[in-house]
Amino acid sequence: MAAVEKAEKREIVEEQFYEVMSALEFLPAGRTLNNAGTPQSQLANCFVLPVEDSIEGIFDSVKYMAMVHQRGGGTGFNFSKLRPRGDVVTKSSGGFATGPISFMKVFDIATRQVMQGGKKRGANMGILNVSHPDIMEFIAAKQETGEIENFNISVGVTDKFMRAVESDGEWQFVNPRNKEVTSTIRARSLFAQLVTSAWRTGDPGLIFLDPINRNNPLLNSYGRIEATNPCGEQPLHPFDACNLGSMNLAKMVKLKNAEVDWERMEYVLRVGVRMLDNVIDACKYPLPQIEETARANRRIGLGVMGFADMLYQLRIPYDSERGIRLAGKLAKFIREVTWDESAKLAKEKGEFPRWKESCFADLGGRTPKYRNVAITTIAPTGSISMLANCSSGIEPNFALAYTKNVVSEAGLSYMNMYFARELEVSSWADGDPEHKIRDRIVREIINNGSLARIAGVPEEVKSVYRTAHDIAPEWHVRMQAAWQKYTDNAVSKTINFPHSATIEDVEKAYILAWKMGCKGITIYRDGSKDAQILSTGIMKQKKIISQKSQIIQSKIKTETLKERVKVCPECGGKLVVEEGCSKCYGCGYSVCSG
Structure with missing residues (x-):
């Protein structure tokens, strides 16, 4: 990554990169870690590809997706340009369109066959706008086990739709081919179908398209952003790409007096911006269209991980006003430092090539020139947070002890290091010479994941070491909104619900996320999927064998x-x-x- 620097700066930049990475203070995301220095050198994580309303356009996109997956990237699509099921096929000898959901299955099958980067299966985001006539079918698309299993799916919603839900107004479905209204429904009825499906299965999520585009510097020149990467944190124009990297907030605490180390944080952020900007030049992109767009925009996604572990060290409850205020203070500081560093890089290396076409240029001399069209993103950091041994993204810890099922069926077991340290030094946890109290607490945490119902633990300790299911959904949404307020791109976060949550609880979270300015929302009600990545000792994995009947072509009726x-x-x-x-x-x- 440092090799793209001028010769006179290369050695010092290399030392800086090594310093923050070896200390696990900042790590680039998986594709960069995996591919840097290899002949492949495809270092970007996120891609969005267009899907046009023609057989040529659809299968070009399938081909492009396969090429991106082969090189290790994840892809996002908006299928809303495709004419609905049953619409006429005007350029053929007759017949009717099968609709976007049928073609999503083609993308899904292709993904299944092309192992991502030769090591793992690819990941996709599929979006359909809420005005599309096939939206009901889309909402239910993942309710059958095994269907489009290589997609996260989200409904692209607008402020207009959400206001119609609030006012109990009508909503029109519009054929994207000819812009004609095909039918009308009560907005609340459609919203209820969406919420109910999310309650049952976790899908679909929501992508709030208008907040995304209010923050789109290239809106006037390149149009609306309509799709994101697979986890939703990176909205992108077609053929755009982004590389990700995250600062470890757990390392940004002064241990002596348990306070945030703002000075060290600024240094790490500035090094991180340069590192991710360099990745753009070091990357060998899978398609020439992607290379052109990525280098013209120079979009990066600098985020954080270890936020929950920082809160543990500062003894601040996640679901508290103090926690929300700290999140906002951190996000604002990160934005200010990173944009200042981007301006410095622009003076040194030049602004991003589409500067004159951006909203920044419209401000004249009131803003400096920047190296990057957008800088900050909160990614889920699944792999690099495990490498750094810290909590992922801005999520609360799923559990204080848990099993992560990513390598084998047996899984990998973890105990949170900060709570382990608490057990070692606290008299309440070790009042007997044989450690029976401590051992009993550890056993119960392994079974339950949380301290909430464990006897003998002080209430102050329980309030600090909160886990995902100890926290009410409203606090999850408020935390996401606090970070989103100062984040350029978007925030990847899961709003966790207990199994007992109602459909109304999910509906309230969706509406709150929209009102608070989030750019998307993903919910998960515990136990609503047959298998899940994280599990505590009491959770049992179900295995379902799906038998599918043969499809007989002559009996298909559209x-x-x-x-x-x-x-x-x-x-x-x-x-x-x-x-x-x-x-x-x-x-x-x-x-x-x-």
């Missing part, structure tokens, strides 16, 4: 779009026409003609 528009305006179900009346057997809606 409803025309005209036939499909007979949907219930109350619940979105199918209307049955009997004796001149349209009836919905799902909710009881009925209307008669004449």
